[in-house]
Amino acid sequence: MPSFEQRQQVGDIHEVRVKRELEARGWIVDPQGQATLSEQIRRAVSRTRWKNAPDLIAARDGDVVAIDAKDRMSSAETGRYAISRECVSFGIQFVAAFDVPIFYVFGNLGVLTPQEVMAYRTTGARAMGGSYYLVNGRLAHQFDDVFGRPVNTNAAA
Numbered sequence: 312m313p314s315f316e317q318r319q320q321v322g323d324i325h326e327v328r329v330k331r332e333l334e335a336r337g338w339i340v341d342p343q344g345q346a347t348l349s350e351q352i353r354r355a356v357s358r359t360r361w362k363n364a365p366d367l368i369a370a371r372d373g374d375v376v377a378i379d380a381k382d383r384m385s386s387a388e389t390g391r392y393a394i395s396r397e398c399v400s401f402g403i404q405f406v407a408a409f410d411v412p413i414f415y416v417f418g419n420l421g422v423l424t425p426q427e428v429m430a431y432r433t434t435g436a437r438a439m440g441g442s443y444y445l446v447n448g449r450l451a452h453q454f455d456d457v458f459g460r461p462v463n464t465n466a467a468a
Contacts, residue, residue: 321382322346322366322380322382323346324382325380325381325382325418326342326344326346326366326367326380329367329378329380329416329420330342330367332420332454332458332461333367333369333378333458335461335462336371336455336458336459336460336461336462337371337372337459337462338369338370338371338458339369339370339371340367340368340369340378341367341368341369342366342367343364343365343366343367343368343377344364344365344366344367345357345362345364346366360397360400360401361401363379363395363397363398363401363402364401364405365377365378365379365402365405365413366378366379366380367379367380375411376411376412376413376414377405377411377412377413377414378413378414378416379398379402379413379414379415379416380416381394381415381416381417381418382417382418389445390447390448390449391445391446391447391448392415392417392421392423392445392446392448392451393443393444393445394415394423394428394443394444394446395442395443395444396434396442396443396444397442399425399428399429399432399444402415402424402425402428403425403426403429405425406424406425406426412424413425414457415428416454417448417451419448420453420454421448421451421452421453421454422451422452422453422454422456422457422458423446423450423451423452427446427450428444428446429444431446431447431450432444432445432446433445433446
């Protein structure tokens, strides 16, 4: 299994892409995940369920959403996304506790909510990394449909 640092490097690239895509659509975006924590706190958090906290927080026109960027979570062979059961459970509880929606944004910019994962899931085999829900990638929403189309800042006068 890749180390946190290896997973973080891949995740950072995807998070930057998601952040830029959201900002192009008029969202204000800040990081909020484990990468924002000191090493000592991150190690402690990694032993709790809070390790599944969303990576980004975004706001636009009074709406606030949480984003969990999930690159390398889809299978090119099967077209399915694999999402940790623990992560989905945390997401559902986060939404219930804070009334802030969470969106999982995958490497192909497909978008699902924790509730949708629960509704569409099949259960994958238990692997060393834990149990996963598998969701057909065709069920994901298009990024533009969820977050809007890019704002044209270069419109002709």
